[in-house]
Amino acid sequence: MxxxxxxxxxxxxxxxxxxxxxxxxxxxxxxxxxxxxxxxxxxxxxxxxxxxxxxAHARLTSAIPAEGSIVAIAPNELDLSFSEDVDLKFTGVLLIGADNRTVATGPASFGAGNAASLVVPISRALDAGTYTVDWHALSADGHKAKGSYSFIVRP
The missing domain is CATH 1.10.20 (Histone, subunit A)
Structure with missing residues (x-):
């Protein structure tokens, strides 16, 4: 054939x-x-x-101060809420000031015992300016995620 x-x-x-x-x-x-x-x-x-x-990734669902917000009173901590539980040992936040320098923060902890809520104390009073929050997270199931957002402290 x-x-x-x-x-x-x-x-x-x-x-x-x-x-x-x-x-x-x-x-x-x-x-x-x-x-x-x-x-x-x-x-x-x-x-x-x-x-x-x-x-499969923990994503940032809300933050205080919120993304793009303008605050009159400088915050003394950052509160980040994720879509799922995160591993505290491998999750962190870097706060960068208007002068592009890292702002000192204290050790992160879970907010109200909730493993999907991260509280990061800010070590000093923030001056007026724009701040960027760079975060990275390892979800409880082992997936990595990262992101950033900015907020403004008004004079």
Whole structure:
């Protein structure tokens, strides 16, 4: 039996799709893939790239002072709340002042015994200016996350 190659000329987003399989004469042959299967496979691939980010990392859900806030009274601590429990030994905060210098902070602790809430005391009174909070967290299930936000202390 003579085998003839057939190639499907369709494309999806610039991607042509063909499936290579063994033919009846033990040679490789190409078979076309229906458009709906290509679309489903592409959607699954793209969706899968975001699953890990959405479900496996502790993300910052709220903070005091809040992101982008302007406060009239300088805070004496930072309160960060996460979407899941974090490991205190591998979670931390760096407070950076308007002069790009690190502001001294005390040891972090869990707020009200809640392992998803981090309290970081600030060692000195903050001067007026913009401050950046750089945080990193290791969730209880072992996934790392990090981020930053800023707030302003008004004179």
């Amino acid at each position: 003579k085998h003839t190659k057939q190639r499907y000329g369709g494309s999806f987003g610039g991607l042509t799709s063909t499936i290579v399989a063994w033919g009846t004469d033990r040679r490789l042959k190409e078979m076309s893939m229906p458009k709906y299967i290509r679309t489903l496979m592409l959607a699954t691939l793209i969706g899968g790239m975001f699953v890990d980010e959405a479900f």
